[in-house]
Amino acid sequence: MRENDKPIVLTRRQMILASGVAMAGTIPFLPTTRAAAALEPRTAKLRLTAGTRTLAVNGKPARAFGLIGPGGKPGITLSPGERFHVDLVNRAGTSTIIHWHGQLPPWTQDGFPWPQTPPIPAGDTHSYDYAPIAGTFWMHSHQGMQEQSLMTAPLIVHSAEDLRVDRQEVVLMLHDFSFHTPEELLAGLTKSNSSQSAMPKNGMGHNMNMGSGVMGAMNMESGTAIDLNDIDYDAFLANDRTFADPEVIRTEPGGRVLLRLINAASATQFWIDLGALTGTVAAVDGHPVRPVRGTRLPLAIAQRLDVLIDLPGAGPYPIFAQVEGKRARTGVVLAASGAPVSRLDEEAAENALPVDLSLESRLEAVSPLALRAPDVTHRVILAGAMAPYAWSLNNEYWPNVTPLMITRGQRVAIEVLNRTMMPHPMHLHGHAFQVVAINGAPLSGAVRDTVLVPPMGSVTIAFDADNPGRWAFHCHNLYHMMTGMMTEVRYASIT
Numbered sequence: 001m002r003e004n005d006k007p008i009v010l011t012r013r014q015m016i017l018a019s020g021v022a023m024a025g026t027i028p029f030l031p032t033t034r035a036a037a038a039l040e041p042r043t044a045k046l047r048l049t050a051g052t053r054t055l056a057v058n059g060k061p062a063r064a065f066g067l068i069g070p071g072g073k074p075g076i077t078l079s080p081g082e083r084f085h086v087d088l089v090n091r092a093g094t095s096t097i098i099h100w101h102g103q104l105p106p107w108t109q110d111g112f113p114w115p116q117t118p119p120i121p122a123g124d125t126h127s128y129d130y131a132p133i134a135g136t137f138w139m140h141s142h143q144g145m146q147e148q149s150l151m152t153a154p155l156i157v158h159s160a161e162d163l164r165v166d167r168q169e170v171v172l173m174l175h176d177f178s179f180h181t182p183e184e185l186l187a188g189l190t191k192s193n194s195s196q197s198a199m200p201k202n203g204m205g206h207n208m209n210m211g212s213g214v215m216g217a218m219n220m221e222s223g224t225a226i227d228l229n230d231i232d233y234d235a236f237l238a239n240d241r242t243f244a245d246p247e248v249i250r251t252e253p254g255g256r257v258l259l260r261l262i263n264a265a266s267a268t269q270f271w272i273d274l275g276a277l278t279g280t281v282a283a284v285d286g287h288p289v290r291p292v293r294g295t296r297l298p299l300a301i302a303q304r305l306d307v308l309i310d311l312p313g314a315g316p317y318p319i320f321a322q323v324e325g326k327r328a329r330t331g332v333v334l335a336a337s338g339a340p341v342s343r344l345d346e347e348a349a350e351n352a353l354p355v356d357l358s359l360e361s362r363l364e365a366v367s368p369l370a371l372r373a374p375d376v377t378h379r380v381i382l383a384g385a386m387a388p389y390a391w392s393l394n395n396e397y398w399p400n401v402t403p404l405m406i407t408r409g410q411r412v413a414i415e416v417l418n419r420t421m422m423p424h425p426m427h428l429h430g431h432a433f434q435v436v437a438i439n440g441a442p443l444s445g446a447v448r449d450t451v452l453v454p455p456m457g458s459v460t461i462a463f464d465a466d467n468p469g470r471w472a473f474h475c476h477n478l479y480h481m482m483t484g485m486m487t488e489v490r491y492a493s494i495t
C-alpha cells in the first residue's frame, strides 16, 4: 500500500489532486493523514446526470446538454484503482446512451445503442461497474446527434504516478458550436448537395451557410484540393468558452503543468499551439508514448493528448487551438495569480494547414503489442464525397453493414484505405490498437483508440482480440458517421 512503508509526504499539488479541490483559487490546508486517506481507492458509487443547461456563446444564451458528475463538475475523475462504478441518471428529457470513449469495458457497458443495450429512457437510471484504464478519456452520447449539442464530458482516470509527481493538471476540452440544431446542420449538408449534384467532388462549390467548407488546402502528394470543415460553426469552445472570454487557469510561476487535451468536437480538427511554450507529448488517447517535444500539435476529432509543460515564468501563456484550414481559434490562458491577461484575438494571422500525421509518424508506444503476425487482416475502404453528401465503409452504409468477424485470441489487423478527399478520424470501440503502418510504411506507433486516416492515405492498426462482444468501428466525424461511415467488429462467439 505504501512504498517502503514510509509515511507519504504530499506536495501541494498532490494534496490538491487527492482532495479533489479545483486547481484555481486558494489552496486549502489539508492534513497529511486525510490526504493519504484520500489516496485510498474510493468504492462508493458515483452519480452522473445527463441533463440540459444554458450557456452563453457569443453573448447569446444557448441550450445544450451536459453530463454533470460528483461535485457538480462536468464528467468524472477517478482515483488510482477506483472502479468505474456509476449510476447514470437520465434527466435530459429524451432517451440517451453515453459511451465511455477509449475505455475497455465489457461490450454491454460500452454505451452504444445495440439492440441488446438500448438507450436509457428519459427519467431512468442505468448502472455501470467496470475496471477502468488510467489516462485521459472522455464520454459522449452515442444517441443520434446529441454529441453536437454538447452531451460530452471529460473522463479522467488517475494513475498512481499522477499523484506521486508534483504538477498541476489542466483539462482542456474542445467543441464546435452552432446555434442551429444538429438536424438542421445535417439537413443543410445533404440538401445543399442533392440539389447541386453537379458540384465538383472536391467540394469547392460548397455553398450557403454550410461551411466555407473548403479551404483550398493542397494535398502535397497529389496536388489536389482536399476538403475540410463541412460545417460553418458559430463558435469554437474551450471548456465551454470562446477565446473572446477564455478560461484563465491560475498556475504557479515556473511550475509544471500536465495539459490533458480532449477534442470533443463533432466535426472539427485542431492544431494545438502552445505559443511561447514548448511541451512534451507524454500520452495519446490515454496511452503513454515515448516523449516527443513540440509547440504545434495536431489533434484529430475524438483524440486526446497529454502534454507536459514547464512554465518558464508567470505568464500569461495562451494555449491556442486553431481550426484546421481556418483562422478561427479558441483556447485557455495559463497565468500566475496577478499576471495581466489581455484580450486575445479569436483569429490567427493565417489559415492553419490540414491536420496531418506529422506527429503520429513520430509516436512510439511505451507498451507496444507483443511481436506477432496477424491471424486475420481486414481491409476497409473509406469512400464518399461532399456531393452527394454520403460516406461509406466497404461500400456499405450503416446500419446495413457486413460485420468484420474476429475470434477471441486472434491478433487482428485492420488496413484502412481512404479513397476520399477528406480526412477520417477512425475510432474502434472496446480495444486499444497500435498504429503499425502509415501509407504502407511499417512502424511501432502509438497505442490508441482513434487514428486519423488522411485523404487518399492508408493506416494499418493492430490489436489483440481480448474483449468479446459487438463493437462499433466508425469515423468520428459525426456527420460522416450519421450518413453511413460505420461498421461492426464482431466476435464470432456473439450471436
Ligand SMILES: [Cu+2]
Pocket (backbone or CB within 6 Å): 391, 423, 424, 425, 475, 476, 477, 480, 481, 485
Ligand atoms: Cu469521416
